[in-house]
Structures are given as C-alpha cells and as structure tokens.
Amino acid sequence: MSTTMPRPVTDAAALINAPRLRAKLAAAGIDVLLATAPENSYYLSGVFIRTQISIRERLALVIWPLDAAPTFVVCNIEESLARAEGSIADVRTYVEHAETPMSRVVDVLNERGLGRLRIGIERNYIPASAFEELRRGVPEADFVGADALIESVRSVKTEAETSRITDAFLRTEAAIRDAWGRSGAGDTEKTVADRMLFSMLGHGASGLRHMTLASGENTVHAHMTPADRRLRPGDTVLTDTGAHFYGFSSDMARMGIVGTPTKERMDEYTRYREVYVELLHFIRPGITAADVYAHCNAAYATAGLPMTSPHVGHSLTRMAGHENPILHPGCDLPLEAGMLLAVEPSFKPRPDQRYHIEDLVQVTETGSRILTDWSSTDRMIEFAAGSR
Amino acid sequence: MSTTMPRPVTDAAALINAPRLRAKLAAAGIDVLLATAPENSYYLSGVFIRTQISIRERLALVIWPLDAAPTFVVCNIEESLARAEGSIADVRTYVEHAETPMSRVVDVLNERGLGRLRIGIERNYIPASAFEELRRGVPEADFVGADALIESVRSVKTEAETSRITDAFLRTEAAIRDAWGRSGAGDTEKTVADRMLFSMLGHGASGLRHMTLASGENTVHAHMTPADRRLRPGDTVLTDTGAHFYGFSSDMARMGIVGTPTKERMDEYTRYREVYVELLHFIRPGITAADVYAHCNAAYATAGLPMTSPHVGHSLTRMAGHENPILHPGCDLPLEAGMLLAVEPSFKPRPDQRYHIEDLVQVTETGSRILTDWSSTDRMIEFAAGSR
Numbered sequence: 001m002s003t004t005m006p007r008p009v010t011d012a013a014a015l016i017n018a019p020r021l022r023a024k025l026a027a028a029g030i031d032v033l034l035a036t037a038p039e040n041s042y043y044l045s046g047v048f049i050r051t052q053i054s055i056r057e058r059l060a061l062v063i064w065p066l067d068a069a070p071t072f073v074v075c076n077i078e079e080s081l082a083r084a085e086g087s088i089a090d091v092r093t094y095v096e097h098a099e100t101p102m103s104r105v106v107d108v109l110n111e112r113g114l115g116r117l118r119i120g121i122e123r124n125y126i127p128a129s130a131f132e133e134l135r136r137g138v139p140e141a142d143f144v145g146a147d148a149l150i151e152s153v154r155s156v157k158t159e160a161e162t163s164r165i166t167d168a169f170l171r172t173e174a175a176i177r178d179a180w181g182r183s184g185a186g187d188t189e190k191t192v193a194d195r196m197l198f199s200m201l202g203h204g205a206s207g208l209r210h211m212t213l214a215s216g217e218n219t220v221h222a223h224m225t226p227a228d229r230r231l232r233p234g235d236t237v238l239t240d241t242g243a244h245f246y247g248f249s250s251d252m253a254r255m256g257i258v259g260t261p262t263k264e265r266m267d268e269y270t271r272y273r274e275v276y277v278e279l280l281h282f283i284r285p286g287i288t289a290a291d292v293y294a295h296c297n298a299a300y301a302t303a304g305l306p307m308t309s310p311h312v313g314h315s316l317t318r319m320a321g322h323e324n325p326i327l328h329p330g331c332d333l334p335l336e337a338g339m340l341l342a343v344e345p346s347f348k349p350r351p352d353q354r355y356h357i358e359d360l361v362q363v364t365e366t367g368s369r370i371l372t373d374w375s376s377t378d379r380m381i382e383f384a385a386g387s388r
Numbered sequence: 389m390s391t392t393m394p395r396p397v398t399d400a401a402a403l404i405n406a407p408r409l410r411a412k413l414a415a416a417g418i419d420v421l422l423a424t425a426p427e428n429s430y431y432l433s434g435v436f437i438r439t440q441i442s443i444r445e446r447l448a449l450v451i452w453p454l455d456a457a458p459t460f461v462v463c464n465i466e467e468s469l470a471r472a473e474g475s476i477a478d479v480r481t482y483v484e485h486a487e488t489p490m491s492r493v494v495d496v497l498n499e500r501g502l503g504r505l506r507i508g509i510e511r512n513y514i515p516a517s518a519f520e521e522l523r524r525g526v527p528e529a530d531f532v533g534a535d536a537l538i539e540s541v542r543s544v545k546t547e548a549e550t551s552r553i554t555d556a557f558l559r560t561e562a563a564i565r566d567a568w569g570r571s572g573a574g575d576t577e578k579t580v581a582d583r584m585l586f587s588m589l590g591h592g593a594s595g596l597r598h599m600t601l602a603s604g605e606n607t608v609h610a611h612m613t614p615a616d617r618r619l620r621p622g623d624t625v626l627t628d629t630g631a632h633f634y635g636f637s638s639d640m641a642r643m644g645i646v647g648t649p650t651k652e653r654m655d656e657y658t659r660y661r662e663v664y665v666e667l668l669h670f671i672r673p674g675i676t677a678a679d680v681y682a683h684c685n686a687a688y689a690t691a692g693l694p695m696t697s698p699h700v701g702h703s704l705t706r707m708a709g710h711e712n713p714i715l716h717p718g719c720d721l722p723l724e725a726g727m728l729l730a731v732e733p734s735f736k737p738r739p740d741q742r743y744h745i746e747d748l749v750q751v752t753e754t755g756s757r758i759l760t761d762w763s764s765t766d767r768m769i770e771f772a773a774g775s776r
Contacts, residue, residue, distance in 0.1 A: 037444075051610075054597065054709065057512065077610045077698065081612055084609065096698050096716075097699055097714060097717070098718060123515065123516045124518075125444075126515065126516050127512050127513055128512075128514050128515070128519045129511040129535075130512075194589040194590075197589065198589070202582075206614065208596055221469045221472065222466060222468075222469065224469055226594065310465065310483050310486065321443065322443045326485060328484075329485070330486060
C-alpha cells in the first residue's frame, strides 16, 4: 500500500483538446454540440457523474457552443459534485422525475439563442424518446449526427491524458503480476480475481472496470464472471481486466501458466506472441485501422494461425471504453499521432483454449511507442504448481 | 473468506415472471417484445452480457414473441457465454463492425414472420440511429413503447429473485459492518472503501456496483469517489454502496460516527431515523409510490426536518438499477405484493452534513416486510476514535 496514489483530476479544462474540437465543429458547420453520452459529457465537463451509467435516465449533458462558454445540465442530486470537480461554470439542474433532463436542455438552448442553429447530437446514444422531446422543444433547429466527430476529437489524446492513461495501465500490470505471484494450483478463479482487484486497489484504483479471469477451458469465453473452477497444473490462465484510477481507466490482457507449460502450450503461445509483437511494431501514423487488421490477418495466415478476432484492437476513452479507430476490416480511419491504441488480437487454436494479450500503444509522429511492458510477455506468467 | 459463496444462476427461465409478461403483452396488444436495454435482455435471457454496458454498441437483444419461443441476438464474441448460461435456445450472432446488431434483428423478424406485427420497443433506451435502422428494416411493423410494460413485469419479483436479491443485501450489510469495525480515525476514506470492497468480495461479491464512502463535509456529495480525506473524531461517515453477487446486486446505505457523537449529531440522526423507520412501516400494497413520498414529506414537516430528496426510494432491477415504482411525487403506480423497494430518504440539516440510510423492503399481501437489518440502525455504527 506504499504506492503513490493517483490524484483526482484538478486540471479538467487543460485535458480537453479544445483546438481540435473547435476546428472539427467549424469544418462540419456545427454551431452547438450537445453531448449526452457519458464519455463525451465527462470529457467536456471534466467530472464523471457515474449515475449516468448506473441510473441511466439521470442524464448529464454538455451544451457546447462553438463560440461561447458551455453549459452543464445535471440532476440536482449531482450539482455539488459538478460544481466541485467540473470545469464548466454554468451548471443548470433539473429535479429528476419532476422534470426531464431534456426539458432543461431545451430551456437553455432557447434562453441562449441556440435553438435555431445546427446542433450536433450523438445519434448512437440519445434515446429515441429524448430525441423526440428535443425536436419538439426546438423545432427550428437543424440536427446532425456528431458521434464520429466527437469521437475523433477525443481519440487524439493530450499529453496529460496520455500520461494518466499510461499510469492506469502500468498500475494494472503491476497488480496482475503481484496477485499472480501469490497464486497457484488449488486457488479458484474467484480467489485469484479478488487478489487482483485488491492489488489494483492497493495500487490506487478506486474501482474495477472489468474482470475476466479464466483458466483452462473457461478461457474460451470472452467475458465470464470468475468462477469456482480451481487452477490445475498445466492450465493456462487468461485475464482481460481494467480498473478506474480517478477518472482514467485501463484495459489490458495477460496470459499465465500453472507450473511448467507443456511443449504444445508453449509453442502455441510463442507462435501467437510473435505475430502479436510484430503487430505492435506495425502501428504508425498514416495507415488506416483496417490496414492494421489486414496486416494481422496476413501475419496469422503466414504463421498458420486461425484468425477469429473481429477486431484486433481499439482506441479507448478515458474510462477505457472502445472508441474509433477500432482495428477492424471496415474502419478506414487513419491513425494519427497522439492516438492511443489497445492492441489485442486473440488466438483460439482449439474450442477449449484461447490466448489473449493486450498492450497500450501510442501512435507517434514517426511510428509508435509501446507504453506498457510488452517485453515481459515473452513467456506466460508462471503460477505456482502447488498451492502457495 | 469462509462464507458460503452465492452460486451462478442455473435456473434462469424459472426466474422470469412469464405469466405476468404474457398477460401484459396481450393486454397491450403487443405481438413481439424487442428488449435492448441491459436490464431487460438480461431478465429475459438469463445471461448478463456485461459488455452491453462497458462496450455500449455491442447490443444484446431479445426478441420475445407473445406466442412463440424467443430469439437472442448477441455479438459473436459473446456467443459461447450466451449458450452456456442463457435460457434461450435460439441464439443468433452478428460480427461487430462488419454488421450491425439491428441488421440481425431485422433478419430474424422477417424470417420468423414477425416483421408486420406490433412490436414493443424501449423508447427510452433504443438509440435514435438503431431505431431508424429498425424502422427501415421492417417498414410495415407497428412500433409501440413498452418501457413501462416490461418494467412493470420485472418490478414484481419471483420468490427466487427476492431470495437472491435479499442475499446480496445481507452480504453487503455484513461487509460494511466488518470493514467499519476495523476502521477508525486517521484512515482515509479510500482505505475504508477498499476494506469494504474487499470484505464484500470475501462475502461472495464478484464486483462492485457503486461505492460512496464519505466523511465529514464530503457527506453532502451524493456520489463522490472516496477521497484521501482522513477520518477525524466526531466525523459522521456515510456509505451508499452495492456489489454484484453473480447476477444479483445490492444498493444500501448506512451511517457511521467516528468515536462518540456530539449531542447535536446524535439528535439529528435520531430525529431523521425516527421518520425513516416510520416510513419503512408505512409501505403496503394498494397505495401509490406518490403516497409514500407524500407521507414522508408530511412526516419530515411534522418532525421539523427540511425535505430535500426528489425521491425517497425505488424498485430495483436485479443489477440494482433504479426502476419504477420510484417513490417520487409524480409516480402514481400502485405498490403490489411481491415488489421490492429500496427505501432511502436523505436528510441534509446543513450545507456540510447529510444523513442517509437505505434498506430493502418487500411489499406483501397485507403490508410489508423489511428484509435487511433495519433495527441495527438505531445508532450510527461506531468507528474507533483512534487508529486501529
């Protein structure tokens, strides 16, 4: 517990890539951005209102005019937090159940003279009913989908963001190694997962984002809850996990082995990992996300590995949600310097066995920089063959 | 760690209140229910696909015809889990990024001859873009909002659901007392929160749902991340927390005090708690949610307490999300036997002090039954005045 703790965000405004946002809004002819999705309203306000997710109808919305100060609309229950941690001075509230969030948004749009302009909305997030209410409230507005625009703004991280996200990954990686080093045959998956979480908390996490911890045949499920299956000598162990570190989150995967791997397991892992490392080093600006997928596909074919991943990585929000560019065959977005990618091809040689590694890569001006300790994945992490 | 662990759900179909669902669909003239929101597709399928929340565009949808077997549409990445844990035999998949979830839904509706019928959708969840795609795909369908209908089905729990949710609350309560009993002045909020989480894991949780752990002036924020503020003698401590226990979750609040309370604090807590207990016992079938709020409002007025809560409790999904009936002034839904309510009025006597308790209450045929250990809240839980 002696690790230095990550600090709450106190520089929210400095974390926004505001020039990129303004340029893209102007280029799209959008006068006002209305951000409703949690990753977007958090990005623009600097405060993560977690009930946006756990109590989904409690919307927190940012109204972001191209040429004027933004307004933050939150449930009155969250007002004190919005004022204490957020970077937006103009906070408006609604009383949940008595008024809808969108009614307050309509008030603000009309009051600020924004109701007849071109408004960018998240068509992939805004619920059908809320969108109807908005259209009724400002019937003369021109609505345009801005999902891709804001995602594209967020995908190029500021230096401060990169630093915080990298920190979250490194703490997670340390926690995995710490917990696995104290685990072995006879432990249940749940026991190992609990140790990992506790170690992440000790490394400064405020909570878990996701936890896959699977052994043996359970490795084939992508997102199974850690079960009471006990580790046995010879099992592979797979984790895909992440935690929240005061507003910035991780998402990474590592493989383990209980005791000494059989030659078959070792060969499978080594062949997979060689392709993986080549893929990490293939990342560079100018190529598209689909190019990376195609390269991975070809490398799998050359190595004689079956290719089963619909995507092999993704950019990520501060909370480690997937965002574009996503490394799949249909994504023609170019990689740009400053983007972060979680690279994660998967390998399933048999119906009862899957391998998975995931690292964080930064696209630089000239190529890429791997921000996590990829070199340590040259072997699967060893669990004790006997109970420790 | 000797607690008996909760078990994964193996009786998913038995957990659905199918007669209530069929009766309400028939009464509304709905031929097919299309469930997209996580709480609904989980309820109907029996498998919680957590990437529905963490990777939001990865929709998991249940097509539930009134008179025929349902179909489950999931991302191919989640197929093995859907088949292993779910109760729906007909699982269809889409390849994310290559095809949209809704394109597969449209295929199924047309293939099964359901595309010209009256289809119930969740207007408060389905994203505007997905709804447009659905309308284009089955242009002759008649769409009707079914948000309230399915919520109303879920709100009356089966016995098995009640048993599992109660179990989740009781484990949470035990974990709070365990962790607080080992904490005291000098501990940071984060240290206490970490102990609570670890204790919840020890009591069988697979992960945290939410964690508010605030002390002193931080108690006024509804949902602040536990901070590095250290507990001081005389501080009140507030938690509102919950965890996931293999598919069923908790949401409860308790108050603590560091050392011996001042008379002022003790009086505040006692006055608040008397109203709270009266409210717990006021719950009964036949009255409306708004009646409960009005009763609470009147009781606060009689006791001379300021009323600042926009709602004073709520029904809850299996994952402990808020659902109707919600105890607020505008909710005229009647309470019915079999409903569970998390009752949680709040009390804020000053700008730097808030009190909050939350218990689980079952509406019975004749009144109510409090399922958590409300009687132990007669005093705030004591933290050691010195570091332990």
